[in-house]
Amino acid sequence: xxxxxxxxxxxxxxxxGSWPYITGMLTFSPEAETVTLSLKNGSIPNWMSxxxxxxxxxxxxxxxxxxxxxxxxLTKVHAWDVKNGTVVYRSSMLPSNxxxxxxxxxxxxxxxxxxxxxxxxxxxxxxKLMMRSEDYADNTNIAVWDLGTGTAxxxxxxxxxxxxxxxxxxxxxxxxxxxxxxxxxLEKALFSASHFSRHPTHGYSINYIFTMSAAMWNPPQxxxxxxxxxxxxxxxxxxxxxxxxxxxxxxxxxxxxVTENFIVVPRWNVALGxxxxxxxxxxxxxxxxxxxxxxxxxxxxxxISLTTGHVTHFDLxxxxxxxxxxxxxxxxxxxxxxxxxxxxxxxxxxxxxxxAHCMFDVLSVEILENGTQGYDELAWNTTLRRFVMNxxxxxxxxxxxxRLWEPLDLLVEFPYINPDYMGKxxxxxxxxxxxxxxxxxxxxxxxxxxxxxxxxxxAGKHASEPIFxxxxxxxxxxEGMIVAPVYDSITGESLFYVWDAATLEVEAVYSGDVHxxxxxxGMWFNH
Numbered sequence: 001x002x003x004x005x006x007x008x009x010x011x012x013x014x015x016x017g018s019w020p021y022i023t024g025m026l027t028f029s030p031e032a033e034t035v036t037l038s039l040k041n042g043s044i045p046n047w048m049s050x051x052x053x054x055x056x057x058x059x060x061x062x063x064x065x066x067x068x069x070x071x072x073x074l075t076k077v078h079a080w081d082v083k084n085g086t087v088v089y090r091s092s093m094l095p096s097n098x099x100x101x102x103x104x105x106x107x108x109x110x111x112x113x114x115x116x117x118x119x120x121x122x123x124x125x126x127x128k129l130m131m132r133s134e135d136y137a138d139n140t141n142i143a144v145w146d147l148g149t150g151t152a153x154x155x156x157x158x159x160x161x162x163x164x165x166x167x168x169x170x171x172x173x174x175x176x177x178x179x180x181x182x183x184x185x186l187e188k189a190l191f192s193a194s195h196f197s198r199h200p201t202h203g204y205s206i207n208y209i210f211t212m213s214a215a216m217w218n219p220p221q222x223x224x225x226x227x228x229x230x231x232x233x234x235x236x237x238x239x240x241x242x243x244x245x246x247x248x249x250x251x252x253x254x255x256x257x258v259t260e261n262f263i264v265v266p267r268w269n270v271a272l273g274x275x276x277x278x279x280x281x282x283x284x285x286x287x288x289x290x291x292x293x294x295x296x297x298x299x300x301x302x303x304i305s306l307t308t309g310h311v312t313h314f315d316l317x318x319x320x321x322x323x324x325x326x327x328x329x330x331x332x333x334x335x336x337x338x339x340x341x342x343x344x345x346x347x348x349x350x351x352x353x354x355x356a357h358c359m360f361d362v363l364s365v366e367i368l369e370n371g372t373q374g375y376d377e378l379a380w381n382t383t384l385r386r387f388v389m390n391x392x393x394x395x396x397x398x399x400x401x402x403r404l405w406e407p408l409d410l411l412v413e414f415p416y417i418n419p420d421y422m423g424k425x426x427x428x429x430x431x432x433x434x435x436x437x438x439x440x441x442x443x444x445x446x447x448x449x450x451x452x453x454x455x456x457x458x459a460g461k462h463a464s465e466p467i468f469x470x471x472x473x474x475x476x477x478x479e480g481m482i483v484a485p486v487y488d489s490i491t492g493e494s495l496f497y498v499w500d501a502a503t504l505e506v507e508a509v510y511s512g513d514v515h516x517x518x519x520x521x522g523m524w525f526n527h
Contacts, residue, residue: 032092042508056519063107069115075141143521159189166525195255199423220245241309257327267300288358320346347381375437382412404453414465460490
């Protein structure tokens with residue numbers, strides 16, 4: 001464990017840039033905080049009692065070594081505890097093995113990452129990563145999930161996961177993922193999805209482990225597992241099915257969906273690889289080095305039966321996407337079973353900037369601090385697309401939803417829906433609208449049933465991913481609240497906002513003497 005005084009004495013890392021929001025949202029510090037926030041205006045409904053937990057980078061540099069992409073910063077856990085109208089903010093570094101190694105070695109320890117590292121890995125470090133990857137793979141700073149154990153599960157693209165108490169922030173250690181059993185010399189578990197998925201009626205969650213074998217005749221595999229809890233509250237995993245991959249076309253799978261009867265697996269056209277034999281070890285530990293858009297290959301969508309493991313495969317035109325809105329089953333007018341999948345996608349999959357940049361470059365500090373570079377060079381233009389797979393005809397269709405938000409040139413991402421409607425027919429999706437030219441960050445409520453949009457934005461306000469909190473006993477899909485941290489680049493304040501999910505009208509705003517930098521994903525935990 002790291003002594004508390006070391007965390008307090010470690011210097012904050014400040015990136016200064018040309019945008020007014022830069023010094024606030026890109027100022028990272030490992031210092032722990034616990035502060036009761038003050039109500040600026042409005043009120044929170046009495047029924048709201050729980051914690052919003054989010055993860056993101058807390059340390060981007062240590063001992064003269066630094067990372068550039070925010071997905072690679074060492075993990076800091078943020079929580080906003082809500083009870084009886086009071087909001088308490090707390091944050092602390094995740095006491096991972098990687099953080100311990102960093103302090104012991106006096107500089108950032110090596111670990112598999114997305115972007116650049118300066119100075120880069122030594123040959124000895126690369127060898128350690130290849131042979132003992134589990135020791136360096138617990139930097140879970142991307143997403144949060146509730147497996148029903150009473151703890152929050154923190155994840156990244158690694159098969160190693162961590163558990164933290166959402167009420168107190170107490171660290172419960174590395175989560176016993178199936179991937180840990182498979183890390184070795186003959187079979188290595190390389191990746192997992194940052195995002196679990198589930199259907200509300202199933203009582204279990206699903207994720208995969210991507211494995212490669214030293215026996216080259218064995219293909220790489222996506223191995224899917226159910227995660228349930230036993231009577232003692234311990235997690236139990238059960239293998240469901242395998243999906244064979246291709247060494248020459250290894251697709252990145254960040255998120256997927258689950259319906260009543262199927263796992264819905266979209267393998268988008270971003271493939272992992274390496275530039276040459278000599279760069280193999282480096283590229284395997286710098287994801288963006290070897291990741292490329294495969295516009296010459298189809299998009300693969302596979303429907304895996306939850307009961308038999310049978311796979312139904314569809315090939316479609318190439319697409320680029322990251323986070324799922326929702327997926328569900330329906331019967332069409334001809335009485336045929338269809339699976340529907342909705343995603344924010346790059347508007348033009350043939351845009352040259354898609355192949356010129358890594359999909360995670362939007363979270364590169366270098367790009368964000370260079371003014372309009374992201375707006376000028378990244379494939380930010382978004383279209384919400386619906387993919388419909390007909391299981392009886394074997395035909396898949398793609399339909400674009402109208403781009404109804406303003407301005408049109410927004411990066412529309414970080415979708416979130418009422419969790420009670422995951423895997424079921426739904427209407428409402430909440431998204432972040434991020435303008436890479438002005439860095440304005442607002443919220444969008446998109447009605448996929450009536451094709452209507454409600455938006456929220458305020459001058460100088462930068463809202464994070466919207467999290468839906470259902471009202472107890474709610475009868476309407478949008479009956480509840482949206483919560484998110486908001487940075488005010490005019491005043492420099494870190495705020496906590498609560499919106500009415502039906503209207504996106506602000507219900508309450510809290511502030512305090514705290515600093516909340518950019519963070520990535522989160523989840524609400526009821527108390």
